[in-house]
């Protein structure tokens with residue numbers, strides 16, 4: 001798209017000129033602070049720049065606002081510009097301009113989403129379950145949020161590299177491999193398929209605790225594994241492959257982008273640990289503390305004010321989670337050429353990442369145009385307000401959760417979609433069930449905990465996936481009734497007359513802004529809020545403006561074009577969240 005459609009972008013240049021004309025070139029870069037007006041009586045948009053600028057130029061905010069307005073050349077875009085209250089500048093757009101802008105968005109295959117000025121290489125570390133353990137709801141959050149971020153960052157033009165930092169290495173593998181041998185794994189041959197990963201892990205753990213012989217074998221096995229013994233490695237690989245099959249099944253069911261090729265597990269960094277440590281040592285960043293090799297990044301202190309270590313090499317010479325993350329960060333910026341590394345991990349690991357990043361800064365891996373960010377998220381809570389558990393108090397298995405989501409959605413869809421064939425109904429149930437589950441996770445500010453509630457997430461009312469999916473499906477049904485094709489109907493013929501048409505047009509023009517903001521702040525919930533507002537604006541429009549029975553052909557085709565664009569924006573928005581949007585429900 002050549003034309004910029006969102007007035008929030010179009011208005012920036014005229015404001016810059018007006019501010020420069022009124023206050024001189026020193027102020028040319030001042031942010032006009034443009035935003036949508038909350039109330040229609042304050043116009044469509046407002047600029048809040050005067051209050052801050054007044055302080056800088058030492059004049060009254062109203063006076064400053066008036067000086068900007070006097071120099072502002074927006075006659076072609078706006079029909080009214082007014083100074084209100086302490087110095088707000090309220091802008092009311094010309095309906096012809098809004099109509100033209102909507103038409104431009106409708107004609108753009110990206111629906112107005114502008115490509116990044118400076119595209120970056122972004123590594124997104126997400127999902128990262130642990131081998132021989134079932135994925136749990138925490139991994140669900142990481143997978144769902146990470147996947148939405150991957151799509152959002154890609155949509156605004158960044159080069160995204162997905163990394164599934166699988167927990168596939170470490171001391172537990174000694175007992176897991178010995179247990180595998182006990183249950184009949186043939187050295188060099190096939191291993192028995194593991195139906196229940198958690199049970200397998202528990203059995204190994206129980207034996208490890210109860211049976212001294214077994215514990216001894218397990219410890220010896222860790223040593224042979226680390227020394228690269230081929231038989232042991234084969235068993236280890238089989239265990240990893242078996243787990244990956246489980247994870248891939250969950251990813252497929254969830255409909256996320258993660259594929260087998262995105263796995264770069266902890267074990268990958270094994271051969272890089274020595275050189276990473278040597279580099280940090282060479283920089284003088286490591287000290288020996290109680291036999292362990294540690295980094296003490298400045299500013300991290302414990303409760304008693306004692307400096308906190310990042311343990312780079314344990315006293316027994318082994319490496320752990322900290323060392324692996326240091327090697328991974330180094331690899332990502334050096335070998336993957338990442339300018340931005342994003343870690344979608346539980347908020348409880350905040351300190352770990354803050355310390356890894358601090359050492360990364362000290363080592364010069366970060367800084368100078370390269371940054372790392374912990375995209376933290378809160379806990380999933382059950383109805384009792386405590387971390388989500390099964391009725392028996394165990395961790396909730398992801399496969400079972402997805403199963404239940406689809407089953408519950410089947411019941412909801414059966415109630416609503418009587419006209420659907422059985423096949424179509426189960427596809428819709430899948431889209432609604434999985435969509436509801438993902439959306440419930442994405443719609444909340446991610447850093448907060450959220451309460452898991454089947455009824456709420458599957459409701460057709462409120463800020464839910466089914467509400468958005470249904471709003472879009474309803475538009476598709478308008479087109480079916482109209483006997484029209486859909487896209488392209490009335491292209492170029494939008495007119496904006498009624499207040500509800502205007503509100504819908506303004507909402508449609510804000511799609512780019514919502515996507516940009518979600519991508520930049522790494523906050524998918526902003527896109528959710530936008531889509532909910534758009535669907536609400538559409539519902540109000542549809543209540544007030546007859547579409548198929550409009551007064552004239554021109555009005556009918558204009559309204560069909562608004563319907564069509566709304567459906568496309570809802571569909572694209574849901575897609576960016578990783579949610580399917582069925583045409584019928």
Ligand code: ARG
Pocket residue numbers: 125128129130165166167325328343345
């Ligand atoms: N496997 C870890 C867990 O389940 C998450 C790994 C996150 N990524 C990282 N680079 N540390 O808690």
